[in-house]
Structure formats: structure tokens, C-alpha cells
Amino acid sequence: MTTLQDKVKAMSTMEGDQWIFSSNSLPSDPRLMATLANGYLGTQVYGDIFHVNGVYNGAGGNCHRADIPSPCFRLVAAKEKVLTETFALNIKTGTFIHTLQCPSFTATQQIFAHRSYCHLFVNIVTLMSTQGSHPVSVNLQSKFKIESPDLNLQEGPDFGEYKYIFGSTLQSETDSCPVKSIHMIWTPVPPSLELTGSKEKTWVFLTAVCETENNVKEKFDEGLTLIAEMQLYSSHERAWAEFWAQSCIEVESSLSTIQAVNGCLYYLLSSLPQLGYTGEFYGISPGGLSNGRSKEDYWGHVFWDQDIWVYPNILLFYPEMAKHILKYRIRTLKGALQNAQEQGYKGAKFPWESALTGCEVCPDSIYGDLELHINGDVLLAFQQYYYLTKDLDFFASAGGWEVVSSVAEYWCSRVVWSEEEQSYHLNGVMPPDEYHWxxxxxxxxxxxxxxxLHFAIDLAVSLEHHIPDIWKDVASKIKVPYDPKIKYHPEFDGYEIGQTVKQADVVLLGYPMMFPMTIEQRMNDLQIYESLTDPDGPAMTWSMFAVGWMELKKIQVAQQQLEKCSANITEPFKIWTENADGSGAVNFLTGMGGFLQAILFGYTGLRIAKTHLSFDPILPDDITRLLITGVFYLGNKLNFTLYSDIITIEVTSVLGGQNCTLEVYFNQLEPRLPLNIGRPVSFPTRAGQVQLKETDSTCT
Known part of the structure; x- marks a missing residue:
């Protein structure tokens, strides 16, 4: 009989550990434990708390993810000596596996946040005797207590043989925002498990977390049905397989590079709800759903990290998931309108730190008051979505236009006219470089x-809306500082070369903003700021320098920048820290998002433009092949296979109801290459673009 342990070993051997991060010991810093999440529910393995997406406690700057007690536990040998012990995170199935090998038995624990039944968290323990029917036992070590600093918890009547608690958060984010309720049912955790009279036995410990009593009972019953039908784990595994089947990144390179890519993608996908999700989603914080308690990991707030650093990777593969992020901004527009009004301006000012309402929840007002670029970061995400999908209905009837127009109104009310320079100025701000304010x-x-403003104007034309003259005037006359002598962009008025910069700032003009500039200007910006950026700054910075150098075909310089990112990856579970010295937020999705963008948009040269999806690949010597599967463009799913000298592009499917025929375009003097399902086209590595076929004028 093949045991679970045998399967894990076989999988690890076959796949060269590219999907399995394993160790014989746990990290000494508990912050670096593996995390398990499914977009609704998240936790650190062996942690004593859950977090639920959108459930915060505390008002204003004290707002943070509410701690919900978790009945999770760890296996500990009761009497026998431990021969071997392994801890493995299988990122392909989103499962953490702990294995204890003792002289007379093997104990295995599988832990997962269910990928498709998002209200369920599961622990499965299997004991297998290796010495006949001799009784064996294992202890279950748990820190569970029915208490929380954020919830007024009460014990409810038992749900059959299972335990039930409920409560609500103590304080809402704003006076007009109601407190959140939490209900939890779980399998009681005994002090130990004993195997007698048989060679193998499995126990399932089920937890359901919801926001109403009826829902939690319904979801727990669903879990019990899955157990009875022996579908609990297989349904979770199938849901993860569906994610990986739709889109993936295959890198032929060193194992460390492959693991870094796969690990980043896993943790980003864990922050999203299941495919086909129709509920409300409350955004992605820098530390993910597993982190964000009071005074840790930015309290679980949502920053520009979501829109600029994480979002582009999700958009390229899963536009429906990306739309959930945009819907979050639409739902919090009311708070953004209130923020602008409180500042004395028109339109919407999205908060630097956002939670449930869109009102500012930054603990330090200077950032909330001055870091206005968040408005443009949000709108850039909306723009990229529109260019990639041409989903005009989303803007016409789902609230997208209200966000775009409200941000445009804010900009136009916030700028001031300079008679001296004959341009509009935006004064009293803090750039992404938070060392200057x-x-x-x-x-x-x-x-x-x-x-x-350019996007707002273009969208207004498509929607046949009136365009205020002030939008056009500010768009054409806003000052963007530039030094014509040195031919670079100073960070702000009065900036002097030599001043230290915290993180990626001006270098973001080239990518992701695609702000018009010459090759010389782009190179000067990269060279000047590379030497001035704090080497101890946040993880995502170096990936943007890498993308810039790839644009300029300086692949060795790009690799040097990208290698700096590896200092932020911790062992054994590939958790990223915000800073290379281990400080700052952990499970730092922002750093992961930047690193993945260097793969998806750097090596490939992919750019999402208004009328096309351009590409201009370059690979380093240590990557022999790069396969990007499931890239979305205008209803088509495409695969890009890159070698140093050959590119292959293939349309693998067209979404139902879509009618967008694509082609590859190089220049006016060369024939276009039609892209049809199942008929890949190959050509020597060079720049080009995927676009709507010339004979097609619309996409339906």
C-alpha cells in the first residue's frame, strides 16, 4: 500500500523540489513560517490566529486585521524517540505536510486553507504503525484559547459533537461602518491521538469561519459532506490544479530561480479568492492575509503595493481576479470622496492606507495627507485592465468610470497654476521616496x-461623456521636472544629485508607466538613481531597476539588480521580508510582485499598451528557456515560449462569447503573422506586438 509519505517523497524526487519547500527543522524566527490562505481565510502554519478578508477592528489609525483564535495544532511524539522529522510546503497543492518518523509508527499531518470552499480550514492526521497492531500515540500541541483582543467572543451551544463560538469586533473603522461578526465551528482537539487494533487511521479536524450563524453551520455541513464522500482534500487539490492549468511560468534555470518564481506565484495566488468567486473582496495587503495584526505588517492595510506591485501579475493571467481588486476600489470610492472633501478638494482622494471603507486609516497622518500618488497608482491599474480587456461595460455600468472621473476631478482641483513657469504645479506632496516629504x-x-488625465479623456470619448476643458488643460500643462543639462528627471523641484532615495521612484516612469522619454534619458535615470537608492530599502525596488536595464538590453546589469532580490527570500519556505536584513513586513507580497514583474514584463518585454500587447524579449545566459502560459489579451489565452534566438506565440483558447482575432505585427514592411488557435507561430527573437487583426475594428 502506498502511503502519503511515499507519495510526498516520490513527488519531491520527480519534480526536483521545485514545488516542495522542505526542511528538517522550522525557522527560528516564527514570522518566517509558511503561510496558508485562500483569499478569504489565512494563517501562519502553527499560528494561533486566523484572519478573515475584510474583518478589521479599531477606528482610524488603530484599525487592523482582527485576530480570530485558531484551533490549529502541531504533532509531537508522545513516548518514542523521533528518528526523522520533516516539514514541507507543497505549493502546487497549497498544503503543509508535517511528518514524524518514530521506531514503531509514522505520523503525518496535512494542513490547508481550502482552495474552493474558502470558509474551511483543515487538519488531517494519519497514524500508521510499522510494527503490526502495537498501540501507538501522538500528542497534539495547541495554543488555542477562546479569547481575542479584537472580538467579544462567546461560546454558543455545541453543533452536534463540534464546538461553536461567535462574537463581533469591538470597534468599527468609522462611526458609519458597522462592526463585523464572526462565527466559528470546529472539531475539538484532544490532547492526543491513539492508534490501536489497526495499522493505519486518519482523523480530520475541520474548522469553518463565517460572518453569520446560518452560513457557518451550512459551510461546516458542506465540509462534513466532503469528508463523508472522501472529497475534502481532492476537491482542494483540484482547485489548485485549475489555477496552475490556466496559467503558469516555466523557467529552465537553476533550482533556486525556479523555486523563487514558483513560490512568489503561489503566495500571490493564495491572496486571491477561488476562480469564479462572486462575493466581495477587500484587497491585498503587503503581508498578505496571514499577517496584519495590530502594529505588525502594516496592520493588514491596502497600499499602492496592491495596485502597482502585485496587480500587474494577476491581470496578465487572471483578469477576472484583477477585476475583484478594481471592485474593491469602486466599493471604497465613497470613503475616497470623503477624504478629498476633508482636504478641501473635489473628486476622490484614495487613502494611502485603506481597509474596509476607503477612509484614511494610516496611523501617521503625514503619509495619508501627502502621499497623493496613490490616486494615480489606482488609476493605472484601471487603465491596464481596460487596455488588456477592452471591457467598456465595466466602466459604463459597474462603477469604473466613477473612479476614473473622480480621480481626474481631484487632480484638477489639487494643482495650482504657476504664472512664472506657465504650468500647473502639485505642491506639498510625498513621493514614493518617503525620505523626502x-x-x-x-x-x-x-x-x-x-x-x-489622458486615460480619463480617452475613456470619456469611448463612453461619449463630456470632457471638462480643465482636464485637457492640466494634462497638457502639468509640470514634470526634467534637467536638460544632465538629461535626467530630478525626483522633485529642488532635488540635488547625491540625496539618498528610499526606493523605486523616478525609475517607475519607464515601467510600468511607459512615460515618453528617450533611451538616453531612461539610461541616465537608471544610472543616477541606482547609485543613490538606499541599499537597505524595500525588496521590490531592485526588480524595477532590472526591468529598466532589460529594456536597454543591458542584461548583465539587470541580473545584478535582480540578484539583490534574493537577499529578501528566507528559508526554508521562501517567505520574503520587506528588507534584506529581515526587518519590516514578512510574507512581503510587494517584493514578490516586483520580482515576478521582472520575469513576466522584464525578460519578455511585455507591455500593455492602448492598441496592442508589445514584446521585446531578452534572456540571461542562465535561463535557456522561458515559457509563459495563459497570458490573457482581448479574450484570448496565449503562450509565449522564449529562447535566446527564437520566440513562439500560440493562441490556446478563446473565451466564450469573445470574437477578437489576433496577429503579430513587426513593421509596415513585413507581413503580419495570423494567430489562430492551435497554430503556433515562431520567428527569430525580436521586438513586435500582438494586436487585433487589421481587418477587425471591434472586439465583441
């Missing part, structure tokens, strides 16, 4: 103002 005309922020 209350500066005038942040280059990154002002470039976003122009980009936002």
Missing part, C-alpha cells in the same frame, strides 16, 4: 497626473 512637483506623481 512636503516637496513640490514630485516627478513620479506629476507624471501619473498626466497619465491619469
Amino acid at each position: 512636503d516637496v513640490n512637483n514630485s516627478t513620479y506623481t506629476n507624471a501619473l497626473v498626466q497619465t491619469s
